[in-house]
Amino acid sequence: MVDTIIFDFDGTIVDSKKALVAGWNKLAQKTNYRELKLSDIEKFRKLSIKEKGQFLRCPLYKIPFLMPKFYRLYQEFIHEVEIIDGIKELMENLKTKGYYIGILSTNSPENISTVLERYQITSVSKIFSSTSVFGKDKLLKRLIMEERIPISKVIYIGDEERDIIACNKVNVPMIWVSWGDTTLKK
Structure with missing residues (x-):
């Protein structure tokens, strides 16, 4: 589960x-x-x-x-960065239900922390970051290994084709959000 x-x-x-x-x-x-x-x-x-x-x-x-x-x-x-409507509440609800919440991004940890603090989002346990645009799968794998999380217990939520590619490489299920930076090609 x-x-x-x-x-x-x-x-x-x-x-x-x-x-x-x-x-x-x-x-x-x-x-x-x-x-x-x-x-x-x-x-x-x-x-x-x-x-x-x-x-x-x-x-x-x-x-x-x-x-x-x-x-x-x-x-x-x-x-100029704005929180997506309902995300803070979703993350808090998931944390309350006992889920471990992490962020994996090519954005800098400083930028991410600044926005989380501004919106008072405290449900995030860990931020993993890398400037390697093409190595998200390696970063995801590192997060799983460092945090000692079985792959069967992880799900990733993202918005880009490279998120899908990274998750496929690591065998992590993914939820794709349609409001993000990339649309899926039909």
């Missing part, structure tokens, strides 16, 4: 589109990549990781090197 619920952060727990766009645009101005508009987000959500790189005119191999810079810039716009 599942007793551990791991949440993705951006797009799952919070709506961070404004901060993501503002942070990316500040980085894009310094690097000559394509800037985003909020009106681009709906189209952007439907793109694969490879297509997102092409849209931004950013080679995929550069993304892992850009992420630490990007999340530092994102922090400047953290006041």
Whole structure:
């Protein structure tokens, strides 16, 4: 029986589109990549990781090197991040029922903690973070090993295709949320 619920952060727990766009645009101005508009987000959500790189005119191999810079810039716009309606109550309810609640994200622990504190979310037991956009499966595996959680007791909640890929690689069931940063292709 599942007793551990791991949440993705951006797009799952919070709506961070404004901060993501503002942070990316500040980085894009310094690097000559394509800037985003909020009106681009709906189209952007439907793109694969490879297509997102092409849209931004950013080679995929550069993304892992850009992420630490990007999340530092994102922090400047953290006041734009808003909690998804009902998530705080859901997480508190799950914690009250005895579930272990964790967050696994490529966002920085500082950014995540800032938002959790602002919204007074205290139900999270652990934050696991890595700037490796392509290694979420390794991070998920590390979380499971470090916390000594049997895979059969874990479920992951996320919003991106790479969340699905990571969960499939580690054999962790996943709940996909439709309000997040990526839409599933039919």
